[in-house]
Amino acid sequence: MDKAFIQRRRRDLVVAAFLAAIAAAVPLFVKDVYVQNIMVLTLMYAALSQSWNILSGYCGQISLGHALYFGLGAYTTAILFTKFGVLPWFGMLAGGLISALIAMALGYPCFRLGGHYFVIATIVIAEITLLLFQNWDWAGAALGIDIPVRRDSWLTFQFTRSKLPYFYFALALACVAWFVTWWLEDSKWGYWWRAVKDNPVAAESLGVDVFNSKMGAAAVSAFLVAIGGSFYAQFVSYIDPESVMGFQFSLLMALPAVLGGIGTLWGPMLGAVILIPLTELTRSYIGGSGRGVDLIVYGGLIIAISLARPQGLVSLFSRKPKPAAQPAREAVAS
Amino acid sequence: MTAETIIQSLASGLLMGLLYGLIAVGLALIFGLMDVVNFAHGEFLMIAMYATFFLFAFFALDPLLSAPLVAAALFIFGAVVYLLIVRFAVRAKANTGMVQIFSTFGLAVLMRGVAQYFFTPDYRSIPHSWLGGKTISIAGIYLPQPQLVGALIAIAAFAGLYFFIHRTDFGRALEATREDAGAVALVGIDKNKVFALGWGLGAALVGLAGAVMAIFFYVFPDVGASFATIAYVTVALGGFGSVFGAFAGGIVVGLVEAITTLILPPSLKTVGIYGVYLLVVFIRPRGLFGSI
Numbered sequence: 001m002d003k004a005f006i007q008r009r010r011r012d013l014v015v016a017a018f019l020a021a022i023a024a025a026v027p028l029f030v031k032d033v034y035v036q037n038i039m040v041l042t043l044m045y046a047a048l049s050q051s052w053n054i055l056s057g058y059c060g061q062i063s064l065g066h067a068l069y070f071g072l073g074a075y076t077t078a079i080l081f082t083k084f085g086v087l088p089w090f091g092m093l094a095g096g097l098i099s100a101l102i103a104m105a106l107g108y109p110c111f112r113l114g115g116h117y118f119v120i121a122t123i124v125i126a127e128i129t130l131l132l133f134q135n136w137d138w139a140g141a142a143l144g145i146d147i148p149v150r151r152d153s154w155l156t157f158q159f160t161r162s163k164l165p166y167f168y169f170a171l172a173l174a175c176v177a178w179f180v181t182w183w184l185e186d187s188k189w190g191y192w193w194r195a196v197k198d199n200p201v202a203a204e205s206l207g208v209d210v211f212n213s214k215m216g217a218a219a220v221s222a223f224l225v226a227i228g229g230s231f232y233a234q235f236v237s238y239i240d241p242e243s244v245m246g247f248q249f250s251l252l253m254a255l256p257a258v259l260g261g262i263g264t265l266w267g268p269m270l271g272a273v274i275l276i277p278l279t280e281l282t283r284s285y286i287g288g289s290g291r292g293v294d295l296i297v298y299g300g301l302i303i304a305i306s307l308a309r310p311q312g313l314v315s316l317f318s319r320k321p322k323p324a325a326q327p328a329r330e331a332v333a334s
Numbered sequence: 335m336t337a338e339t340i341i342q343s344l345a346s347g348l349l350m351g352l353l354y355g356l357i358a359v360g361l362a363l364i365f366g367l368m369d370v371v372n373f374a375h376g377e378f379l380m381i382a383m384y385a386t387f388f389l390f391a392f393f394a395l396d397p398l399l400s401a402p403l404v405a406a407a408l409f410i411f412g413a414v415v416y417l418l419i420v421r422f423a424v425r426a427k428a429n430t431g432m433v434q435i436f437s438t439f440g441l442a443v444l445m446r447g448v449a450q451y452f453f454t455p456d457y458r459s460i461p462h463s464w465l466g467g468k469t470i471s472i473a474g475i476y477l478p479q480p481q482l483v484g485a486l487i488a489i490a491a492f493a494g495l496y497f498f499i500h501r502t503d504f505g506r507a508l509e510a511t512r513e514d515a516g517a518v519a520l521v522g523i524d525k526n527k528v529f530a531l532g533w534g535l536g537a538a539l540v541g542l543a544g545a546v547m548a549i550f551f552y553v554f555p556d557v558g559a560s561f562a563t564i565a566y567v568t569v570a571l572g573g574f575g576s577v578f579g580a581f582a583g584g585i586v587v588g589l590v591e592a593i594t595t596l597i598l599p600p601s602l603k604t605v606g607i608y609g610v611y612l613l614v615v616f617i618r619p620r621g622l623f624g625s626i
Contacts, residue, residue: 062431062432062435109612109616112616112619113615113619114619114620115431116365116371116566116570116574117570117574117615117619117620117621119435120566120567120570120611121611121612121615123563123566124563124567124608124611124612125608125612127563127604127608128605128608128609131601131602131604131605132602132605134601135599135601135602247559251439255436258432258436262429262432263429291450291451291454292446292447292448292449292450292451292455292555293447293451294447295443295444295446295447295450296444296447296448296451297447298440298443298444298447299440299441299442299443299444299445299446299447300440300444301440302436302437302439302440302443302444303419303437303440303441303444304440306423306426306432306433306436306437306440307419307422307423307426307433307437310426310427310428310429310430310432310433311428311429312429
């Protein structure tokens with residue numbers, strides 16, 4: 001194994017631990033509830049985007065329907081708690097497992113589709129599920145489910161007075177998602193995924209099990225996203241189909257990874273740290289009256305970064321010396 | 335459910351389907367030309383509808399009269415979008431597919447924001463036009479006139495497009511560029527010019543659709559989103575890049591929607607369309623008319 005590679009991985013782990021420790025200390029100094037709220041959302045989207053990145057970034061199967069798993073996680077927890085009194089912790093696990101199973105069941109037909117056909121299938125499946133939930137009376141239909149607040153407790157994972165428990169859970173989730181990615185990056189799966197992304201035909205001929213690689217990535221990705229959905233249901237304590245399964249969640253999971261660097265270890269984290277506070281701040285300071293300024297900032301940023309930095313912002317931190325410019329090839333290409 | 339209601343809804347489904355085809359054909363044209371999916375296609379429709387609305391509001395111009403103007407304006411808009419954004423997106427050295435998706439997606443979000451900012455999120459409609467709200471009875475079947483005229487415009491547009499692609503120099507350049515952009519450059523055709531004109535043409539077609547849609551549909555900043563998903567499904571059903579696949583795909587989508595509305599509650603009407611999409615691509619992974 002490449003020595004520089006092992007060193008880089010070890011450095012990543014140390015940096016991650018260091019950043020997590022700093023993040024954990026931040027609430028000791030920042031007491032403002034509004035800011036804490038933004039921090040919780042940032043960590044949650046970092047975790048979601050990191051999970052999305054496993055299937056779409058590493059394995060190259062671009063999903064714009066991950067809101068499905070987010071919603072399933074949220075609904076499983078909420079339904080089990082309100083209808084059967086099952087504690088959210090078990091609901092969380094159940095939501096994750098159900099989502100992973102559904103991801104594999106959907107992957108079975110969908111992974112045969114290529115390119116845009118696959119992307120549109122993911123959008124369409126999430127949309128169908130959203131419509132079904134909106135018409136499913138037992139699950140509250142379009143009105144959704146109000147999760148009754150008992151009292152502040154880790155047992156029921158409900159806190160009305162402080163945001164801190166949510167903050168630490170979101171931090172833990174982001175760390176787990178990061179660590180899973182870090183760990184898988186250097187496993188058999190990680191190499192398979194990158195091979196599948198770069199050239200599935202070549203990968204297949206070299207003995208990579210392309211189909212099962214995709215299934216594995218989908219299951220891990222869906223499981224983690226569903227945990228995020230369960231967390232969100234507890235955090236906002238009221239869910240309805242549009243607010244947990246709407247297309248905007250699929251988008252908000254993809255964007256941090258795209259901005260930060262798709263298929264990279266740090267991209268989703270970096271993207272979320274920039275994007276989510278920016279969204280929240282523009283929304284509350286400029287776009288408060290629903291005048292669309294937040295969308296303008298957002299859209300402009302997406303265009304600018306995807307054109308100017310297609311490898312994502314994380315490439316700004318890359319220590320690798322840039323390859324020398326190739327004037328000859330440039331001239332031919334243009 | 336009588337036979338009459340079934341025929342009635344199939345007839346209006348067919349008309350709507352032809353309109354869906356017209357909405358989607360620009361998307362198919364652009365994809366066929368350069369393998370790029372325009373994720374802002376719905377927003378192109380949205381600004382065409384706003385343009386039609388404002389031409390009516392300020393100049394009392396009937397949508398049927400403003401349709402050519404709107405199409406021309408969209409032609410310029412489409413070409414500009416290519417020259418300012420897409421031209422650079424297709425040149426990206428890393429994550430090319432991703433950059434294409436998200437640069438046009440960013441444009442969609444931006445356009446929606448701009449529409450909200452300048453036009454407010456209010457729903458607007460054209461209260462009285464030559465065709466609005468009128469129906470015509472043919473052999474006992476009532477057909478809404480806006481949709482009927484829209485369907486006729488769609489058929490005319492498809493016929494025109496067929497003629498254009500097969501009988502004109504530019505059409506041949508378009509076909510040649512989609513076959514092999516590199517070889518085309520060798521015979522002295524400017525690839526960028528062809529792409530820009532292709533984007534212009536694709537946008538003009540959705541502009542035409544927007545002008546018709548504004549007669550009978552509300553105009554608001556998010557109006558493009560729902561029609562865009564239907565347009566993607568239409569194009570994918572026909573097979574990405576196949577212009578006449580979009581025509582057939584539109585008819586399938588319109589009929590499926592009509593049948594779904596007969597069976598399921600109205601809130602579930604798109605489930606039928608989406609379901610048929612999944613069914614088709616699971617059986618034929620490249621759509622009905624896509625080459626394997």
